[in-house]
Amino acid sequence: MGSSCCKTGEIRPSMSLQLERSNSPKNLLNNKPDVTTEKIMDHSPMQRTIMWRQGNLIGEGVYGKVFQAMDQDTGELLAVKIIKLSNNSETAEKQFYLLSQEIELLKSLRHINIIKYYQTDISMDSKCVNILLEYVTGGSLRDLLMKYGRFSENIIKNYVVQMVKGLVYLHSKNIVHRDLKSANILVTEDAVIKLSDFGCSRKMENGDVSMSIKGSPYWMAPEVVLQEGHGSPSDIWSLGCLIIEMASGKPPWSEISNKASDIIKLISMPGRVPRIPELSDDLKDVVKKCLNRDPSLRPTAKQLLLHKCIANYSMSTSHSYVSKNSTNGWA
Ligand SMILES: Nc1ncnc2c1ncn2[C@@H]1O[C@H](COP(=O)(O)OP(=O)(O)O)[C@@H](O)[C@H]1O
């Protein structure tokens, strides 16, 4: 999977497709041969179908390639994530189903720290899905770490406050990100954080805890590796891992091994937690609390906003995320 299915510079006639929850991938792929011409989704904030032209490759992930794109009506720059579906119909159905989950999630989200989603085009002819997103100029945290090396504590705090704010929003909607890592966190040129790539996310209905393993091993919580369930506390563990990564420039555990199977073994070992790099006591305390092996003892995203490290930083930079007097036991 991964190669683009349209040429750079080609104007894309947008066939915006609405994915009805009740439509199984089988219905869409097999029983509706005319699906490529059917207009079944348009939830762009602009209330119009975006005609776009594909530009340069700006990123590549596990599931697809991301290109810059230009809105042919306004000149606005966008990002388009192009995901090639398998030629094998059965696999394509599964991939399409997973993507439709991602799209359903993105549709409902409106928050400054969450990537904005505009439109989805599905081309059944070339078997690819194009997801139009807001273009985030700075790229991912991973890119920034590679370019500039590990971050200062002030940068870490600035980013963490915003990540936590995004998580408060997601978790309040019973959405667990499930794949929080530096490559899935984007940064604007004004240092605004955008949580992105909800490909592994799953809407959790009424506290239902998914038992499946998804995501990347370095940032995985023990309960995920041990297949004991995956809820919002698993994102909090990943946040702790992200702070370690921002402070050291490398993902947790990577000083011990680079093999996924070794990392999974390490995380499974009772009592093991990643090594915490040199940090102020305040920030170290946040990391320690996020990396409690017992998910029920980790702070929630809301509680983290009230941790004095985060609350003090928010106030000193006049981001009024939290109330001054309330520490809720996490400070
Ligand atoms: N909206 C965007 N604006 C700018 N760069 C992006 C955008 N979305 C993704 N990228 C870049 O593309 C990479 C892969 O995107 P991602 O959504 O994580 O794909 P995958 O699902 O394949 O992992 C990111 O790490 C980032 O560098």
Ligand SMILES: [Mg+2]
């Ligand atoms: Mg990704």
